[in-house]
Amino acid sequence: MNKTLRPVESAHGTFHITDVYPSVDGGRFPVKRIVGEPVEVWADIYRAGHDVISAALVWRREGDSEWQVAPMTAHSDDRWGGAFVPDRPGRYAFAIEAWTDEFASWRHRFEQKPRDGSDHTLDALEGAGMLTQAQAGSPAAAAVIIRQCEIFLQTGEPGALLAPELREAMAGSQFRRDLMRSQLYALTADRPRVRSGAWYQMFPRSQGKTPGMHATFNDCIARLPDIAAMGFDVVLLAPIHPIGRQHRKGRNNATTAQAGDPGSPYAIGAAEGGHDAVHPELGTLDDFRAFVAASQAYGLEVALDFAVQCSPDHPWLTEHPEWFKRRPDGSMRTAEHPPQRWEDVVNPDFGSEDAGALWRALRDVVLFWVEQGVRIFRVDNPHTKPLAFWEWLIREVRDRDADVLFLAEAFARPKLMKGLAKLGFTQSYSYFTWRTQRFELEQYLGELASYPERDFFRPNFFVNTPDVLPFHLQSGESWMFKSRLALAATLSSSYGIYSGFELLEHTPVPGREEYLNSEKYEIRVRNWEQPGNIKPYIAALNRIRRGNPALQQFANLRFISVDDGGVIGFIKEAVDQGNVIAAAIALSAELREVWLPLGDVMVGRGDARRPVSAVEDLVTGERHALEWGGIRLRIDPARDPALLLRCVA
Numbered sequence: 120m121n122k123t124l125r126p127v128e129s130a131h132g133t134f135h136i137t138d139v140y141p142s143v144d145g146g147r148f149p150v151k152r153i154v155g156e157p158v159e160v161w162a163d164i165y166r167a168g169h170d171v172i173s174a175a176l177v178w179r180r181e182g183d184s185e186w187q188v189a190p191m192t193a194h195s196d197d198r199w200g201g202a203f204v205p206d207r208p209g210r211y212a213f214a215i216e217a218w219t220d221e222f223a224s225w226r227h228r229f230e231q232k233p234r235d236g237s238d239h240t241l242d243a244l245e246g247a248g249m250l251t252q253a254q255a256g257s258p259a260a261a262a263v264i265i266r267q268c269e270i271f272l273q274t275g276e277p278g279a280l281l282a283p284e285l286r287e288a289m290a291g292s293q294f295r296r297d298l299m300r301s302q303l304y305a306l307t308a309d310r311p312r313v314r315s316g317a318w319y320q321m322f323p324r325s326q327g328k329t330p331g332m333h334a335t336f337n338d339c340i341a342r343l344p345d346i347a348a349m350g351f352d353v354v355l356l357a358p359i360h361p362i363g364r365q366h367r368k369g370r371n372n373a374t375t376a377q378a379g380d381p382g383s384p385y386a387i388g389a390a391e392g393g394h395d396a397v398h399p400e401l402g403t404l405d406d407f408r409a410f411v412a413a414s415q416a417y418g419l420e421v422a423l424d425f426a427v428q429c430s431p432d433h434p435w436l437t438e439h440p441e442w443f444k445r446r447p448d449g450s451m452r453t454a455e456h457p458p459q460r461w462e463d464v465v466n467p468d469f470g471s472e473d474a475g476a477l478w479r480a481l482r483d484v485v486l487f488w489v490e491q492g493v494r495i496f497r498v499d500n501p502h503t504k505p506l507a508f509w510e511w512l513i514r515e516v517r518d519r520d521a522d523v524l525f526l527a528e529a530f531a532r533p534k535l536m537k538g539l540a541k542l543g544f545t546q547s548y549s550y551f552t553w554r555t556q557r558f559e560l561e562q563y564l565g566e567l568a569s570y571p572e573r574d575f576f577r578p579n580f581f582v583n584t585p586d587v588l589p590f591h592l593q594s595g596e597s598w599m600f601k602s603r604l605a606l607a608a609t610l611s612s613s614y615g616i617y618s619g620f621e622l623l624e625h626t627p628v629p630g631r632e633e634y635l636n637s638e639k640y641e642i643r644v645r646n647w648e649q650p651g652n653i654k655p656y657i658a659a660l661n662r663i664r665r666g667n668p669a670l671q672q673f674a675n676l677r678f679i680s681v682d683d684g685g686v687i688g689f690i691k692e693a694v695d696q697g698n699v700i701a702a703a704i705a706l707s708a709e710l711r712e713v714w715l716p717l718g719d720v721m722v723g724r725g726d727a728r729r730p731v732s733a734v735e736d737l738v739t740g741e742r743h744a745l746e747w748g749g750i751r752l753r754i755d756p757a758r759d760p761a762l763l764l765r766c767v768a
């Protein structure tokens with residue numbers, strides 16, 4: 120437990136350092152920020168009496184011995200602010216220090232003395248006495264102090280003690296008798312990919328061209344130009360490991376496989392190896408590394424699925440039987456997440472006596488793939504494993520390589536999802552996949568973009584996943600796919616699609632939000648140029664995202680009241696870059712004209728900030744001038760359900 124360091128008490132008691140921002144659960148969990156971007160810190164700092172208070176922000180990266188110091192300045196109502204810039208990814212701690220500036224307090228009192236001819240010599244001597252005790256400052260400050268002290272001693276003029284440069288020199292040179300440091304607050308700085316990225320999820324074995332034939336990593340390499348041309352940043356692979364044979368699942372989640380069925384890639388482990396092996400039909404480890412290198416060459420980063428569970432054929436079941444709990448009849452309980460049943464896998468027992476070795480083995484699996492060049496992991500249903508395990512694993516890995524990122528694939532209870540984010544997951548799945556109405560989106564986004572969620576929960580908006588074909592996509596209407604894509608790609612700075620979305624795949628298992636003939640259980644071959652595909656639309660959206668910093672942030676969001684309940688409107692602003700985007704996205708198919716109130720939108724930086732006067736359509740390039748504080752524009756969802764407008768002054 121962090122403790123506030125108690126100072127030598129002054130006559131006015133100790134300082135109160137409260138309402139510290141940013142902090143998550145009082146500093147217990149790290150606030151999340153991006154490397155190279157200023158971290159603003161605010162606190163209420165006060166104490167009884169009228170002495171002049173000074174404050175500073177002290178911070179360091181975990182492992183560094185030296186504290187760095189940044190000044191804090193007082194704003195109105197005892198609110199103080201300061202900032203620092205974390206320059207490397209990793210964990211940081213910061214605290215706030217407060218102390219009395221005794222010379223400034225003396226000066227303040229001296230300046231209040233009546234100018235009525237009274238003798239203030241004694242007061243002046245007290246001030247001068249403080250100069251003789253100043254000892255902690257820079258040589259330049261020392262020179263100022265000595266000079267002003269000598270002037271005072273030679274002339275007896277108190278004006279020498281009131282020189283502004285002396286006040287400044289003394290501020291950094293006095294012994295801080297009542298220095299108080301707050302508790303420590305934790306912070307994590309991540310690389311920029313965490314803040315923004317477009318993800319493309321695919322099953323490697325389905326990337327070939329011959330129906331029924333298992334694809335290889337070479338086939339995956341051949342797919343990269345198409346994925347890169349759509350403007351994606353991350354290519355997320357379903358598990359690439361050997362697949363169990365016992366209790367293998369068949370097509371459409373059948374609990375018995377037919378001859379030739381490849382099984383679910385989430386049933387990890389077979390005679391060929393476990394979590395650190397590559398499915399032989401995909402190729403070798405060298406082939407995988409070649410895929411990672413080829414992805415990099417296309418500007419894509421590879422993310423791997425990390426699923427803890429094991430097929431009954433996983434080598435760990437024979438090598439470490441103690442990690443798996445047997446039922447009274449000797450069988451093992453298969454994994455489940457009610458109502459889902461995963462009959463082809465068992466979960467290791469996190470309560471086993473040898474759980475420490477299991478934890479280390481799982482950590483080593485992650486480190487193994489880090490060695491192969493992977494820096495992003497989608498963690499499969501983390502909410503069914505102990506939270507303390509994830510906190511430990513993420514820390515263990517990131518202490519070795521702070522560039523490694525973890526996405527929590529948890530569609531769980533809200534508090535549990537937020538808990539996972541607090542204890543270290545870099546990004547999180549979200550409920551966006553099911554939020555379709557304007558009020559639902561506004562409410563949900565409002566929650567995620569507010570304090571304190573915005574400081575620890577970084578959502579990744581997936582429009583679909585291999586497990587979820589949401590009802591609203593099941594009619595296969597192009598405008599709806601585009602609308603969902605535009606919402607995900609602009610409301611959130613990180614978003615993803617599962618492959619097949621670009622082809623408008625939409626055939627469900629009747630009555631369910633699942634894909635019929637899901638490639639979780641079979642090999643698929645697709646015509647990636649299928650007529651009606653929305654690849655050009657995806658590419659255009661990703662291009663717009665890359666060109667507009669406002670769309671690369673999440674919490675910079677403000678909804679506007681569009682005069683049509685079937686359209687959601689919002690503003691995103693990147694203040695530092697002077698980039699402001701207004702968006703209006705149709706949630707239903709009708710052609711309409713909408714009024715966008717933009718009168719209070721300001722554009723530009725600092726003194727150059729001006730009210731918006733026109734907008735530029737980022738798709739068509741057309742420019743429209745504002746009239747009467749807003750603009751009326753047409754949305755034709757059949758063509759494009761989203762209006763994306765750059766605001767110009």
Ligand SMILES: O=P(O)(O)O[C@H]1O[C@H](CO)[C@@H](O[C@H]2O[C@H](CO)[C@@H](O)[C@H](O)[C@H]2O)[C@H](O)[C@H]1O
Binds near residue numbers: 463
């Ligand atoms: O956490 P979720 O419920 O969203 O689902 C994830 O984990 C599931 C278990 O790994 C996984 O389910 C798939 O793999 C299972 C094991 O092979 C299999 O029994 C299921 O039928 C299959 O859906 C799911 O895909 C993953 O996203």
